[in-house]
Amino acid sequence: MTNQEISEELFIGIKTHVSSILGKLQVGDWTQAAVYANKNGLVKQQER
Numbered sequence: 952m953t954n955q956e957i958s959e960e961l962f963i964g965i966k967t968h969v970s971s972i973l974g975k976l977q978v979g980d981w982t983q984a985a986v987y988a989n990k991n992g993l994v995k996q997q998e999r
Contacts, residue, residue, distance in 0.1 A: 988994045
């Protein structure tokens with residue numbers, strides 16, 4: 952398998968994984984996922 956073939960296969964795998972996460976959270980994109988995580992206490996806020 953060439954590097955190109957591996958990268959294409961990994962990218963498809965990542966896209967599938969991301970789609971699965973977004974579907975489980977019932978959101979449409981990463982921005983909505985970040986808002987969901989923040990509202991539901993899944994993100995630890997850093998102090999400045």
